[in-house]
Every structure is written in structure tokens, then in C-alpha cells.
Amino acid sequence: EAGVAQSPRYKIIEKRQSVAFWCNPISGHATLYWYQQILGQGPKLLIQFQNNGVVDDSQLPKDRFSAERLKGVDSTLKIQPAKLEDSAVYLCASSLVGSGTKTQYFGPGTRLLVL
Amino acid sequence: DQQVKQNSPSLSVQEGRISILNCDYTNSMFDYFLWYKKYPAEGPTFLISISSIKDKNEDGRFTVFLNKSAKHLSLHIVPSQPGDSAVYFCAASAQSNTGKLIFGQGTTLQVKP
Numbered sequence: 001e002a003g004v005a006q007s008p009r010y011k012i013i014e015k016r017q018s019v020a021f022w023c024n025p026i027s028g029h030a031t032l033y034w035y036q037q038i039l040g041q042g043p044k045l046l047i048q049f050q051n052n053g054v055v056d057d058s059q060l061p062k063d064r065f066s067a068e069r070l071k072g073v074d075s076t077l078k079i080q081p082a083k084l085e086d087s088a089v090y091l092c093a094s095s096l097v098g099s100g101t102k103t104q105y106f107g108p109g110t111r112l113l114v115l
Numbered sequence: 116d117q118q119v120k121q122n123s124p125s126l127s128v129q130e131g132r133i134s135i136l137n138c139d140y141t142n143s144m145f146d147y148f149l150w151y152k153k154y155p156a157e158g159p160t161f162l163i164s165i166s167s168i169k170d171k172n173e174d175g176r177f178t179v180f181l182n183k184s185a186k187h188l189s190l191h192i193v194p195s196q197p198g199d200s201a202v203y204f205c206a207a208s209a210q211s212n213t214g215k216l217i218f219g220q221g222t223t224l225q226v227k228p
Contacts, residue, residue, distance in 0.1 A: 004158070033215070042119070042204050042218030043159070056213050091158055095214075103149065104216060106158030 002026065004107035006092050012113045018080035021110045024073070025094030031055075033104060034067055034077050035091040043091055049075060082114045118142045119207050121219035129227055134192040136222050138205030141186065145207040149216070150179060150190045153202045162203075163190070195226045 005024040013019050025032050030051050035043035046065065048056040051072040060067070064083070069075040079086055089111050093104040120139045128134045136150075146167040151159035165172040165179045165188070172179050178191045192199055202223050206216040 006158075040220065042121075042206075042220050043216075044218070045215050048213060048215055056215055093158075103161050103164060105161065106151075108156070108158045111156075 004092055004094055004105055006090075006107035006110055008110055009108065010111045010113075012115065013082055014115050015084055016081040018078065019082055019112065020076055020078045021090050021092075021112075023075045023077070023092030023107060025075075025092070026105055029094035029096055029105075030072070031095045032069055032075050033093040033095075034075070035093065037089045037091055037109070039088070046077070079112075082112075084114050087112055087114045117220075118145075119205055119217045119219040121203075121205055121222050123222050124220070125223040125225070127225045127227060128195050130197055131194045134190075134195045134199065134224055134226065136190040136192075136203050136205075136224065138188050138190075138219055139186060140188075140207050142207070142209065142217075143186070144209040145217075146210050147208045147214075148179070148181060148188050149206045149208075150177075151204045151206060151218075152199075153204060153221070159204055192224075195224075197226050197228050200224055200226050 007022050032049045034046045037043040046060045047067045049069045052069050067077045089109040091109045093106045095104045118141050149164040150162040152162050153159045163174050163177045165181050181188045202221045204221045205219040208214050
């Protein structure tokens with residue numbers, strides 16, 4: 001079974017530029033998550049989708065971050081404009097609906113450096 | 116407000132000995148706890164989990180213990196192997212809160228041959 005796919009793996013941009021990350025979850029997983037992991041910290045949830053609907057985006061900086069999952073499968077996370085403090089690893093995860101275990105499976109992440 | 120805390124940033128143990136990683140939480144609504152392992156340049160990998168109705172769960176060399184009264188859980192690895200060297204994250208979720216995971220800061224485990 002294929003795991004969670006993410007691209008690109010690395011991205012370097014200058015502040016005020018825009019950037020987009022892509023995620024394809026495990027087949028059949030209806031729930032998709034985007035996390036931000038700053039160096040030395042644990043992952044922090046940015047947004048959670050159930051199919052193509054948003055379940056939780058309370059910690060998403062909506063003035064610069066946006067995410068969509070139009071067809072309920074793959075998802076895109078965008079930052080516009082980027083700030084220095086956005087330098088982090090952006091992780092995508094997915095899980096089964098109604099599994100009761102809440103186990104999330106993570107992709108390899110996209111490492112973003114904002115200069 | 117850090118609801119899940121891993122107070123030891125790093126741990127070093129000898130191969131073959133026991134590794135004990137600790138995690139404390141503050142939110143009494145948490146009812147499911149997980150441990151993830153992370154190697155450099157990879158995403159976190161699910162290791163083991165425990166529901167709040169249990170106090171112990173075992174999977175091979177890995178055992179997780181939950182002490183609800185103390186709001187504390189620990190991960191035991193016996194025997195430790197060099198391949199276990201990684202960052203370990205504790206995470207917690209609450210059924211009433213969409214099931215989102217709250218992670219600790221992580222503990223870097225080094226197992227010396």
C-alpha cells in the first residue's frame with residue numbers, strides 16, 4: 001500500500017514570495033491533515049479536512065495561509081506572502097474515518113526555508 | 116499553553132538496555148495517546164498507541180504505560196537497538212475534539228553500540 005505522498009521535498013524562497021505544497025493521502029483515507037513543524041518542536045495542526053470539508057482550521061494563519069481539497073482526495077497548502085518565521089517542515093497526514101483509533105499516517109514532509 | 120510535554124530533550128542508553136521515554140499531559144479530556152518515531156528527513160512513523168481505558172499496551176519490544184491519575188505516560192523499549200536512535204514524539208487526542216493530535220516537543224534517543 002502506497003503511503004502519503006508530498007511534493008516538493010525541499011523549497012527555498014525569499015520572504016514575501018508565495019509557495020505551494022501538494023499532498024496525496026493514502027487511498028481510502030477520508031481525513032487529511034496539514035501540520036507545521038518548527039525546528040525543535042512537535043508538529044502543530046494547521047488544518048484538518050474530512051473529504052472536501054474543513055473540520056478544524058483554528059490554528060491556520062488565514063491572512064497568509066490557505067488550503068484546499070477540492071475533490072476530497074489530494075490537497076494543496078499555500079503560503080502567500082511568506083515570512084521568515086514560516087521556515088519549517090510542512091507535514092501532511094491522513095487517517096481512516098471511523099477507525100476509532102485516530103492513528104494518523106504521515107508523509108515525508110516539505111522542508112521550507114524562507115530567506 | 117503546552118498540553119503535552121516531553122521534559123527530556125534527549126536520552127542516551129547502551130544497546131541491549133531499557134530505554135524509558137516520558138510524557139506528561141494536562142488536559143483530562145484526552146482519551147487516546149500515541150507514540151511516533153521520526154528519523155531525519157522523514158515524516159513521523161506511528162509506533163504504538165493506548166486508549167484511556169487501558170493502562171498498558173505492548174507490541175514486541177515496545178510497551179506504553181498510562182497513569183491517568185498522574186496524567187503521565189511512558190514508552191519502554193526493551194532491549195534497545197542502535198536502529199531505535201531517532202526522535203520520539205508523544206501525542207494525545209480527545210474524542211470530543213475532532214480527534215486532532217496534540218504533540219509533545221520530542222525526545223531524541225541515542226542508542227550506543
